[in-house]
Amino acid sequence: MPKILIVGGGYAGFYTAWKLEKQLRKGEADVxxxxxxxxxxxxxxxxxxAAGSIEARHSVVAHRRHLKRTHxxxxxxxxxDHAGKVATITPPEGEPYEFAYDQIVVTAGAVSRTFPIPGIADNAIGLKTIEEAVAIRDRLMSNFDKAASLPAGPARDRLLSVVVVGGGFAGIEVFAELRSLASSLVGKYPQLTFDDTHFHLIEAMGRIMPEV
Ligand SMILES: Cc1cc2nc3c(=O)[nH]c(=O)nc-3n(C[C@H](O)[C@H](O)[C@H](O)COP(=O)(O)OP(=O)(O)OC[C@H]3O[C@@H](n4cnc5c(N)ncnc54)[C@H](O)[C@@H]3O)c2cc1C
Incomplete structure (x- = not known):
């Protein structure tokens, strides 16, 4: 039976496996x-x-729950090694091993670009994974708790300042969602007002959201 290897189970990889399960006849290929x-x-x-408008679990789809015929x-x-049609698979435990395939689908996705901006790679939180989205929410909420016990001044300003780098679709959306979360949090802290929170969007080009 021909062997199909899908690298990555994100949007493209998951849908490839899911559609192959629907289209392949029994015994036609091993995925x-x-x-x-x-x-x-x-x-x-x-x-x-990131803003808590939906639960983290509602943004993920378990592979094993939905893929019945895919390994x-x-x-x-x-x-x-595409010339030899062999891929090396490295599991979290145990030794790497080789896997021979007939067809390969490479859908390993993208990583957040940090450009040569000082501090970004060390301090910023990306927005590609569910863990990063949850970390952004945790950071903003715990910053409000810390800020509530500080007098007005630079230390409190720093905690209540949100900087989004990149004015693409994802940047604008997270900016708006976090602004909305911060506005609703302000109402829960009598010590803080809307004017104490600071939101900055940094975009190198002269326009935002080129995608749309
Ligand atoms: C915040 C945000 C908002 C977005 N909003 C929209 C929108 O409104 N509309 C729209 O059309 N698109 C939107 N996009 C873009 C869309 O989500 C991506 O285009 C899509 O997820 C790309 O799918 P993919 O399968 O290529 O990559 P991904 O979905 O990123 O999947 C890649 C997978 O590969 C895995 N992987 C990585 N390295 C390896 C490896 N070495 N071996 C095996 N697996 C590996 C990863 O763990 C991951 O599961 C948005 C993206 C972001 C980040």
């Missing part, structure tokens, strides 16, 4: 999907998760 995460993240919902492997593909 394996490899991803270090056991779920597909629906990234368009990450700004809503799901929770590991990383760390090498592809």
């Amino acid at each position: 394996t999907m490899v991803d270090p995460l056991p779920y597909m993240t629906y990234q368009p919902f990450l700004p809503e998760v 799901v492997v929770t590991a990383k593909v760390t090498k592809i």
Whole structure:
């Protein structure tokens, strides 16, 4: 039976496996999907998760729950020798091993760009994973708790300042969602007012949201 290897179980990889399950006849091909995460993240919902408008679990789809005929492997593909049609799979535990395939679908996604901006890689939180979205929400909420016990001044200003780098679709959406969360949090802290919170959007180009 021909072997199909899907690298990545994100939006493209998960849908590839799901559609193949529907279209392939029994015994027509053997499909394996490899991803270090056991779920597909629906990234368009990450700004809503960051603001708590929806629950984190509602933005992910468990691979094993929805893929019945695909071999799901929770590991990383760390090498592809396409001339020899062999991929190296590195699991979280145990030794890397080789996997021979006939067809390969590479859908390993993208990473947040940090550009050569000092401090970004060390201090900023990206917005590609559910963990990052939850970390943004945790940071904003715990900053409000800390700020409430400080007098007005630079230390409190820093805690109540949100900087979004990048005015693309995701940047604008998370900016709006976090502004909305901060506005509703202000009402819960009598010591703080709307004017104490500071939101900055930084975009290098002369316009925002080029996608739309
Ligand atoms: C905040 C945000 C909002 C968005 N909003 C929209 C929207 O409104 N509309 C829209 O159309 N698009 C939107 N997008 C874009 C859309 O989510 C992406 O285009 C889409 O997720 C890309 O799918 P993908 O499968 O290529 O990558 P991903 O969905 O990122 O999946 C990649 C997968 O590969 C896995 N992987 C990585 N490395 C390896 C490896 N070495 N081995 C195995 N697996 C690996 C990852 O764990 C991940 O599961 C948004 C994106 C973001 C971040």
